[in-house]
Amino acid sequence: MKKVLIIGGGIIGQFSAYYLGKSGNEVAIVDDGPNLSPASEGNCGLVTPSHIIPLNSFSAILQGIKWLGKKDAPLKIKPQLDRRFILWFLNFMRYSKRGYVEKAIQARHSLLQQSFNLYESFFEKEPNSSEWRKGGLLYACKSAKSLKSFDHEIELHKKFNMQSRALSKEEILTLEPCLRNDIEGGVLMEMDGWLNPKQLLQDLKSINESNGVKYVRGKVKSFGTENSRVVSVLTENDELRADEFVLAAGAVSPLLAKQLNIELPVIPGKGYNITTKNGQSFPLKLPVYMIEKKVVATPWNTGFRVGSTMEFAGYNLNLTSSRLDALKKAAGEYLKIDIDEFEMKPWTGWRPMKDDGIPIIEKSKVKNLTIATGHSMVGLSMAPATGYLVNELVGG
Numbered sequence: 001m002k003k004v005l006i007i008g009g010g011i012i013g014q015f016s017a018y019y020l021g022k023s024g025n026e027v028a029i030v031d032d033g034p035n036l037s038p039a040s041e042g043n044c045g046l047v048t049p050s051h052i053i054p055l056n057s058f059s060a061i062l063q064g065i066k067w068l069g070k071k072d073a074p075l076k077i078k079p080q081l082d083r084r085f086i087l088w089f090l091n092f093m094r095y096s097k098r099g100y101v102e103k104a105i106q107a108r109h110s111l112l113q114q115s116f117n118l119y120e121s122f123f124e125k126e127p128n129s130s131e132w133r134k135g136g137l138l139y140a141c142k143s144a145k146s147l148k149s150f151d152h153e154i155e156l157h158k159k160f161n162m163q164s165r166a167l168s169k170e171e172i173l174t175l176e177p178c179l180r181n182d183i184e185g186g187v188l189m190e191m192d193g194w195l196n197p198k199q200l201l202q203d204l205k206s207i208n209e210s211n212g213v214k215y216v217r218g219k220v221k222s223f224g225t226e227n228s229r230v231v232s233v234l235t236e237n238d239e240l241r242a243d244e245f246v247l248a249a250g251a252v253s254p255l256l257a258k259q260l261n262i263e264l265p266v267i268p269g270k271g272y273n274i275t276t277k278n279g280q281s282f283p284l285k286l287p288v289y290m291i292e293k294k295v296v297a298t299p300w301n302t303g304f305r306v307g308s309t310m311e312f313a314g315y316n317l318n319l320t321s322s323r324l325d326a327l328k329k330a331a332g333e334y335l336k337i338d339i340d341e342f343e344m345k346p347w348t349g350w351r352p353m354k355d356d357g358i359p360i361i362e363k364s365k366v367k368n369l370t371i372a373t374g375h376s377m378v379g380l381s382m383a384p385a386t387g388y389l390v391n392e393l394v395g396g
């Protein structure tokens with residue numbers, strides 16, 4: 001049995017605690033509470049084995065350049081003279097070459113598929129108050145060009161024995177009557193599921209606590225080291241000691257790792273959502289990805305969320321009104337909804353964006369420090385397999 005301290009109580013830290021706790025370790029999680037707006041709470045709740053292709057592509061780069069200066073564009077890049085940011089973008093371009101993308105697809109498929117299987121067994125054993133549901137994710141396309149752009153992905157899914165299929169206008173409107181009629185068609189990713197992420201975090205906390213995991217409130221400021229090992233982390237109020245440490249602080253991880261001379265190729269990718277305040281829902285049968293706007297609408301019995309967009313603008317958590325308006329506008333263009341009838345709460349937070357689309361799940365050069373971050377846009381979807389691997393790494 002080892003004494004393990006996990007830095008960060010987002011979905012990656014919590015699933016790590018889940019498997020480490022089940023293996024009989026003495027586990028604690030230190031987290032700064034809601035102050036840092038964890039991505040794990042504000043994401044769109046999609047669990048997507050389908051998302052095997054990384055963001056890396058020359059067309060994404062070109063699109064980003066075209067959208068420079070457009071306030072409500074789905075992808076916004078604020079040029080920065082920051083060494084880490086520049087290096088990240090150069091590597092992002094390098095990893096857009098075919099060989100790297102193929103490697104990323106293999107790695108992502110393994111993590112995504114294994115996570116989906118682990119979610120299934122998790123929800124068989126544990127409470128399902130986070131509304132875990134299967135049945136698919138629907139991509140709605142307004143143009144024939146967008147619809148056609150899925151041909152490659154659908155073929156790729158076949159190679160991995162996954163079901164996705166193109167839908168005609170009639171088929172998609174029958175499947176999802178809440179869509180507006182001016183839709184060209186869509187794609188159904190039959191292998192995907194969804195849940196309420198905030199509720200899942202709460203459930204995991206209760207389950208972990210009942211397995212003996214301790215939760216400590218505090219912002220990690222620095223590390224205590226001895227003989228090239230970490231011996232403690234220091235918060236404003238405490239010195240927390242352990243045998244093994246796991247760094248799972250999402251987009252903040254590189255700032256903490258730097259103190260130990262570890263460079264992590266991860267930068268914050270800011271996302272937004274608006275969520276119904278009072279549990280009011282909207283009768284979508286499936287989550288809908290509005291492809292031209294890169295916006296997702298996710299329905300739960302207990303609420304409704306419209307989210308996404310990507311902004312590379314450094315570590316700021318300002319709620320930009322043009323980006324929130326873009327979410328509302330997209331919903332109105334694709335769904336038979338009057339969004340102004342809903343009382344919605346805005347949110348923003350950082351995805352931990354890795355340069356090659358493959359997360360970091362490994363022992364660092366500091367031997368008793370395991371790193372689990374860089375899950376980019378699919379951290380919820382990859383969390384159980386990540387936690388499972390973290391447990392194996394810590395256990396040796």
Ligand SMILES: Cc1cc2nc3c(=O)[nH]c(=O)nc-3n(C[C@H](O)[C@H](O)[C@H](O)COP(=O)(O)OP(=O)(O)OC[C@H]3O[C@@H](n4cnc5c(N)ncnc54)[C@H](O)[C@@H]3O)c2cc1C
Pocket residue numbers: 007008009010011012013030031032033034035036037038039040041042043044045046047048218219220221248249250251252253256270271272273307308309349350351352372373374375376377378379380381382
């Ligand atoms: C708008 C949006 C939509 C998304 N949609 C999806 C989706 O549908 N499906 C999907 O799979 N993924 C989605 N993602 C991505 C996913 O949410 C992230 O990849 C994932 O949540 C990352 O989890 P994490 O635990 O690494 O980081 P986080 O959730 O950010 O957690 C990190 C934790 O570390 C804590 N922390 C940070 N620094 C310190 C410190 N110094 N001391 C103490 N604690 C600290 C923070 O408080 C936080 O709780 C989305 C993300 C966004 C922003």
